[in-house]
Amino acid sequence: MKHNKKKTSSFPARYVLFILMLLCVSLLAVDYFKPGLLKPVTDAVHSVLLPMQKGLNHLGTGFADTAYDYQSLEEAREENKALREEVASLREQVNNYQQGQIELEELRQLFELSGQYTDYEMTGARVIQKDAGNWYHSFVIDKGADDGLQVDMNVIAGGGLVGIITEVGPNYARVRSIIDDDSNVSAMSLNSGDTCIVSGDLELYEEGRLRLGYIDKDDNVWDDDKIVTSNISDKYLPNILIGYAQDIQVDSNNVTKSGYLIPAVDFDHLQTVLVIKTLKVTGEEGQS
């Protein structure tokens, strides 16, 4: 303690604080005015830290899987108990229904992935880091520039749009998901082709929804419509399923309609994703 006190008296701590704050502000200023200047530094650090994180990720998913197994076992037990109390025929019906549901889900996914998007070259990637803060919904995948990924490539999973690549390093890429508070996707109704905007919202995501807005009052966008990426978006490829419209209502301005969107992808259990390696071509061709 004595040792410590002598030291603190030599150079006041508030000056140190001031210098460090100045350093932070200048770092922020450098990044603001000359973006990309510090990228080599962060890239170098990442190439060192990422392998460690990958290892830990295996451990993490191991834990998660075991916990999930345990949880589903508990659930199955409870369900079993409840079902036992019911009539045998009803139990069979429920079982049949569940089996059919799973089958439907699998077939649907197969259809979405193989039928709808075969034109594009795709590559699978594993989610290795999710944002720890509770503010954002973006994540990092284990492929990067070395695997041919580029910024603005679209990312899908389970038959629906997940997000877009915002940053690429040599062996990683950062994906901003469509549920992020900062995300806006130009979309349209599959039935009518009328355009709208799907935007993420931290408040709404708790309810499992996104915001659907900027629809003309007279447009044919109704509840349960399939909402896909629009052909006029400059970053998203056309006709990728985003989700289903819900609660469409005319806004108070009596000019536009808005509502909510239930995403097609289960963002809570995202472990592998597909990156579409085709970039959207804008300009002349984009308008055709």
Added chain:
Amino acid sequence: MKIKRILVMAAVIFAAWLLQYGLFPLCPWIDTVPNLLLIVTVSFGFMKGKKHGMAVGFFCGLTADIASMGTLGFYMAVFILAGYLNGAFHRWMYSDYIVFPLIVTGFTSLLYGSYVYLFEFLVRGRLDFVYYLLHVIIPESLYTVILTAALYPFLSFINRRLELTERRSATKFV
């Protein structure tokens, strides 16, 4: 020895970073991730004083900045500030009295949340502070405080062991 403390601190920060950014977000039953790096910064600022707190905050902020891939300096600033502010409470430290560090951690975590809200959300016109307070800031602070209750004794133990060896080697050289 100085070197020993530096090595141990590096290991502690590294472990906190790995847990917070690598393990916790992947666990499905953890909805709200407690801010481990903040716990380390606050605890050591509180136990060792302003300068030490700022040093720990500097490296915790650096790792947080790198992990979040945002602008370098954004988290650094708030972590350094947290280290400094909690270093100011150093004189009220009694080794085994845990209630005070818990209160301090809670307040720092609230400040931290407000800082993130202010510079990342308010500037984009998201005005509903109460919502963010209730759904992000307060849950995160609560988890952080609960985890502090578990971790502070451990960190305090590490600190005492380090001080013991430092004192021993100091007398040896004299």
